[in-house]
Amino acid sequence: MDGLxxxxxxxxxxxxxxxxxEMFIPGAAFLWVAGAAGLTGLVVLAVDLPEPVQVALFGALAVAAWLLSRRYAGREPLDNTATTLNRRADQYVGRVLVLEEALSNGYGRARIGDSVWRVAGNEELPVGTRVRVTRVDGATLHVEPA
Structure with missing residues (x-):
């Protein structure tokens, strides 16, 4: 490598x-190897290394970076919001709400954030009662006393 x-x-x-x-072929593998190349550049800037040593250093850092990426990629929690992406109300099952409108004749209303939802239940309950969402039927939340 006289001329190079x-x-x-x-x-x-x-x-x-x-x-x-990485932008065109996502998966985070190229990003980690890019970090290895950048780190190799920093080492070469600090210490004048012969070309074969530079290539060997890059190879070792790239393998180490890729192995680290596989180790940390497995630790990320799975995104479970995708299971209710098009069913917004399903995420409210188990949540405790306060009735804004009394539950009478099987129906009432409860506030979640800035929205008021129709709730249904088997018992007559007054305004202010804490209820737990048990299931969802369309845009109606089925509740029971909490």
Whole structure:
């Protein structure tokens, strides 16, 4: 490698290219390897290393980065909001509410945030009673005393 000289900013350009590639092929694998390239550039900036050592350093850092990405990717909790994405009311099952309108003749109203929902129940309950959502039927929340 007499004519080829790898400078520190070459590694940074590789890091930018890998990070850009992550936008087109998502999955976070290229992002971690881009970090390895950036770190290799920092080491080469601080210490003048021969090209074979630079490539070996990058290889080792890339493998380590990829292994770390697999280790930490498994720790992320699963997003369970996707299960109720198009069924907003299902997320309220189990939640305790306060009646804004008495539950009479099987129906009443309760506030959740800035919305008022129709609630249904088997018992007659006065305004201010705490109720727990047991199930959802369309836009009606079925409740029982909490």
């Amino acid at each position: 000289r790898i400078l520190f900013w070459y590694w940074w350009c590789l890091a930018l290219a890998l990070a850009a590639l």
